Amino acid sequence: NPHDYSIKEQADIVEDLLFHLDVTEVHLLAHDYGDTVAQELLYRFDNSQFVVHQKLKVKSVCLLNGGILPETNFPMLSQQVLLRPLIGPMLCYIMNYLSFKKGLGSVFGENTQPSRAEMSDFWAAIRWNNGHQIASRLLQYIPERHANRDRWVGVLQTTKVPVHVIYGPADPVNPPVFLDRYRELVPHAVITVLNSHISHYPQLEDPTSVMTAYLGFLESNKLI
Incomplete structure (x- = not known):
């Protein structure tokens, strides 16, 4: 502090780390703030725009509750x-x-x-x-999501990489209006909706169901 944090910088850090570790293929599993970082990484992969790791291949993306669509995200x-x-x-x-x-x-x-x-x-x-x-x-990621909506939502509509959403429907920040809007924008959407009492942190509130859904997603796409 002071420092201007940004989603793109966070994606740079992930990319740099994977390059340092000599990791060339990844499955992205993300939540909340991380959803947007994953969307940025997916955009870079689909558009051959990685900053340092040109050999990196994104094999799948799984997003948990987060501001995937800025228009259905309601900050506290x-x-x-x-x-x-x-x-x-x-x-x-x-x-x-x-x-x-x-x-x-x-x-x-x-x-x-x-x-x-x-x-x-x-x-x-x-x-x-x-x-x-x-x-x-x-929290500057909130206006950043709106400014980059076409980039980060658009890639979910066009990518050929398998994408899955695991969603807790009791989330006050990302309420169920998200589901209808996401399905409208991404016709090929694959979504697992958890029990009605699961909220914004499904990986902590119902880890067993999250892991079952995630492994099922990978298996159905013959990724494991």
Whole structure:
């Protein structure tokens, strides 16, 4: 801090890491912020625009709840406030465990809330290296999604790479209106809709169903 975070920079980092590790084929499994990073990586693959790793092949993409379509993504009030100039950065400095717990808990299902120990771990993770103080900077991905909508939504409509969505329908940030819009835009869409009480963090709220759906997706496309 200060630093201008961006989805494209995050994709650069992933690409750089895979190049460093000499990984040439990947299956992308992403959630939330990571969905958009995965969409950017898929766009680069489909358009031969990788920055450093020209040999990288994206074999499949699986997206969990996130702002895949900006028009059906509804940021929480706290996120909207953090995006405001001056006010947002100031609020980052007074963020505390109770406000964090309330905000994060609101996007979990009523019966799938994190345990006290898990919530403490989440808070410890976001506070590491004063990470909570740059929340307003990280949230710039929200307007970035709108600015790059044609790029990141368009690639889902045109790609030949197998794409699967695993979705928790109780998500207040990405409510079920997402399903109809996604199916309208991506006629060949493949979606697994989880139990009605699963919300924004399906990989934590119902990991068994998520893994079953993901492995089923890979097997059905003869990817494993």
